Amino acid sequence: QLQLQESGPGLVKPSETLSLTCTVSGGSISSRDYYWGWVRQPPGKGLEWIGSISYSGNTYYNPSLESRLTISAHTSKNQFSLKLTSVTAADTAVYYCARRERRSGYSDYWGQGTLVTVSS
Amino acid sequence: DIQMTQSPSSLSASVGDRVTITCRASQSISRFLNWYQHKPGKPPKLLIYAASTLQSGVPSRFSGRGSGTDFTLTISSLQPEDFATYSCQQSHSTPSTFGPGTKVEIK
Numbered sequence: 268q269l270q271l272q273e274s275g276p277g278l279v280k281p282s283e284t285l286s287l288t289c290t291v292s293g294g295s296i297s298s299r300d301y302y303w304g305w306v307r308q309p310p311g312k313g314l315e316w317i318g319s320i321s322y323s324g325n326t327y328y329n330p331s332l333e334s335r336l337t338i339s340a341h342t343s344k345n346q347f348s349l350k351l352t353s354v355t356a357a358d359t360a361v362y363y364c365a366r367r368e369r370r371s372g373y374s375d376y377w378g379q380g381t382l383v384t385v386s387s
Numbered sequence: 388d389i390q391m392t393q394s395p396s397s398l399s400a401s402v403g404d405r406v407t408i409t410c411r412a413s414q415s416i417s418r419f420l421n422w423y424q425h426k427p428g429k430p431p432k433l434l435i436y437a438a439s440t441l442q443s444g445v446p447s448r449f450s451g452r453g454s455g456t457d458f459t460l461t462i463s464s465l466q467p468e469d470f471a472t473y474s475c476q477q478s479h480s481t482p483s484t485f486g487p488g489t490k491v492e493i494k
Contacts, residue, residue, distance in 0.1 A: 306431075314423075314431065314474055314485040329482040330388075363430055371437050372478020373421040377430035 269293040271364050271378035279358075279385050285351040289364030289378055296345055297322050302367040303347045305338065306374070307360035315360075319367050320347055354385045389413050389477050393486040399494040404465045408489045410458045410475035419479035422451055422460045425472045425488070434473075435460065465491070 275287035289303070296303050304319025304327075318328040320338045328336050332351065340347040351358060361382050365374040390413035400406050410420065418438040423431035433442045435451035438458060448463040462469055470493055475486040 313487045314425075314476070316476075316483040316485065318482075327481050331482070365430075367478075368436075371421075372419060372483060373433055373436035373442075373476075374431075375433045375436075375442065377432075380430050 269366065269376045271366065271376055273362060273364050273378045273381040275381065275383070277382055277384060279354055279383060280387050281355055281385055282353055285349070285354050285358060285383055285385070287349045287362055287364075287381065287383070289347050289349075291345045291347075291366075294366075295342075296340055296347060297342050300369055302327070302369055303340065304365055304367050304374070305349050306363045306365055306377075308363070308380075309357070309360040317349065317362075321369070356385050359383065359385045388482055389416060389480055389484055391475055391477055391484050391486040393473075393475060393489050395489060396487065397490040397492060399492045400465050401494045402465055402467055404494075406462045406465055406469075406491060408460045408473050408491075410453075410460070410486050412456045412458075412477055412479075415455045416477045416479035418454050419477055420451075420453065420458045421476045421478060422449075423474050423476065424469075425474060431474065462491075 270292045279285045302319040305317040335352045337350040361380040363380045364378040366376040392411045394409045420438045422435040425431045439451045472488045472490045474488045
């Protein structure tokens with residue numbers, strides 16, 4: 268059974284960098300059929316797609332975050348990560364990692380989510 | 388970006404009711420439309436993908452229809468575990484975008 272688990276600090280100071288890692292077990296992130304990505308949900312708001320990375324390392328970013336965003340994969344550890352620079356309170360959200368099917372684009376496996384609060 | 392809207396934003400219904408939620412895209416997305424169920428403290432759960440394909444393990448009381456810009460999610464007979472928020476997602480274009488959600492509450 269595929270499992271994803273987010274890890275990283277729950278509190279980040281304004282202007283600093285938010286860094287999260289997603290560890291995948293029960294399947295390989297090198298699979299050609301899937302992309303691996305991040306989705307967030309600010310308190311009281313809807314879901315926002317952040318971006319994803321393919322098996323070959325191609326990245327796809329939300330233009331609203333692209334200038335601050337890096338998603339990378341670490342195939343030897345079966346992990347992928349998110350870095351978001353220059354964070355503000357608007358980046359406070361529950362961050363989910365998820366597997367995205369390559370053709371249809373749906374996300375069928377999700378991590379449990381981790382709350383990241385941006386505050387001094 | 389493709390904008391996704393949903394109606395209603397919330398609804399109250401009773402166990403056994405038939406419930407229909409509508410999702411509309413700001414431009415044609417063919418059938419690249421997915422539906423998720425979301426409960427507090429849990430990750431979204433995929434219900435339907437490609438507009439009408441039921442995800443494995445999801446009860447058959449859930450169904451989806453539509454193509455182009457207009458889509459619906461129907462729950463044929465609402466069960467106690469179905470009280471949740473439902474969101475649509477377009478996966479036709481980058482960035483993928485979600486609807487604002489429809490909260491289904493107990494009447």
